Amino acid sequence: MNYKHLLYFRQVAKCGSVARASEQLHLTPQTISGQIQLLEEALGSPLFAKSGRGLVLTETGRLVLGYAEEIFSLGAEVEEAVREQPTKGRMLEFRVGVADAVPKSIAYRLIAPATQLPEPVRIVCREWKLDNLLAELALFRLDLVISDSPIPPSVSVRAFSHRLGASGVSFFATPALRERCSGEFPRCLDGAPLLLPSEDSAVGQRLRAWFLAHSLHPRVVGEFDDSALAKEFGRNGAGIFVGPTVLSHSIEKQCGVKTLGATVEVLDEFFAISVERRITHPCVAAITQAARNALFAVSVKGSAGR
Structure with missing residues (x-):
């Protein structure tokens, strides 16, 4: 699983749309959509469903978001531990x-x-x-x-x-x-x-x-x-x-x-x-x-x- 795929997925989940996520990540909407599609294909299940002009998480999407939050939390722990390591x-x-x-x-x-x-x-x-x-x-x-x-x-x-x-x-x-x-x-x-x-x-x-x-x-x-x-x-x-x-x-x-x-x-x-x-x-x-x-x-x- 690609770490960046999870990053793009989490940002879209928080923003509610690919367009807003692309603005915050400074990437084109096409790039984000393509990366999320690759993640969905790897998992074998859709992560988002359309709701009006925005996107909402599917049941699988909510499950994946929980794991993504934990993965990024652990990543932050790694950075913090290295930064605080005394020299x-x-x-x-x-x-x-x-x-x-x-x-x-x-x-x-x-x-x-x-x-x-x-x-x-x-x-x-x-x-x-x-x-x-x-x-x-x-x-x-x-x-x-x-x-x-x-x-x-x-x-x-x-x-x-x-x-x-x-x-x-x-x-x-x-x-x-x-x-x-x-x-x-x-x-x-x-x-x-x-x-x-x-x-x-x-x-x-x-x-x-x-x-x-x-x-x-x-x-x-x-x-x-x-x-x-x-x-x-x-x-x-x-x-x-x-x-x-x-x-x-x-x-x-x-x-x-x-x-x-x-x-x-x-x-x-x-x-x-x-x-x-x-x-x-x-x-x-x-x-x-x-x-x-x-x-x-x-x-x-x-x-x-x-």
Whole structure:
């Protein structure tokens, strides 16, 4: 199968006509039509059907387009891998985007292994909304996106979600606020002042569903996109805040707070999203291996409610 045949076919499929595809490819319509005809003859089936003045894909055409997209995605991976391959005396640049819902402490622990490679690495880190980061990833302006959710179905980006791991969530409060919370966990949350992740975040949605399932009605005094800001409010006594149980000891020490309780019914998940189906970038490989073998290696069963 000729690689160029697939290229011309994919362009016509995206444009809806040979004429528009010829303008974008800077080729004559006759050349494109002839090459697509050769591809149809090789496959033994028509790929397009006429619809008014344009073309639509046949059932076979839709099938071939799916494979063509995957082939060109792999081709882009080859180019990216070669371009990023470190050479002697040159620093490897690693461009990573972090979704704003990911806790800063988790993001640091996930990215840190990329700095420990044998070759020198320069990290360029961006924090933004997930859909904006995925757009940058699609344009190859980022090597990796770290998120608390896989690629949303509504986002049309040719990329792959690699699950890094998950942690249960814990609830933290200052000693003074903890004293005012009556009853056992989780009943002590009922009516208590709470600082919640925003509804846009995956863990925020899971927490709200968990409250409903347990008939809990905390008094929400703040909602935050930035978990670090919620933590700052929490350490100053504004309300109870949540964080990944895997970091509970670190959060207690850093903020001078105590754990009210923890649950594994609400999972805080983390994903590495890249254009690579098979991970080859050395920094991405280091991140995924360290996350699965160290940071999230302990089962969430160890986070059972207290």
